[in-house]
Amino acid sequence: MKEGLARRVFNLYYDxxxxxxxxxxxxxxxxxxxxIIFVVLKLFFFxxxxxxxxxxxxxxxxxxxxxxxxx
Numbered sequence: 858m859k860e861g862l863a864r865r866v867f868n869l870y871y872d873x874x875x876x877x878x879x880x881x882x883x884x885x886x887x888x889x890x891x892x893i894i895f896v897v898l899k900l901f902f903f904x905x906x907x908x909x910x911x912x913x914x915x916x917x918x919x920x921x922x923x924x925x926x927x928x
Contacts, residue, residue, distance in 0.1 A: 860868075874880065911919035 874884075907916050907919065
């Protein structure tokens with residue numbers, strides 16, 4: 858029976874992941890790191906600057922003026 862390429866690739870990774878022991882722990886560490894990078898760091902170190910400095914609906918004008926003035 859001829860399977861599609863996407864199905865064969867999926868089966869390759871699925872079978873490989875199922876038979877892993879240490880790999881599952883490593884994937885868990887990777888996912889926790891990604892969560893920390895994209896969620897926790899964004900909340901504490903990258904506040905929503907635009908909403909606190911531009912009026913509602915005027916965000917594009919604020920950005921354009923800042924780009925022109927900063928040059």
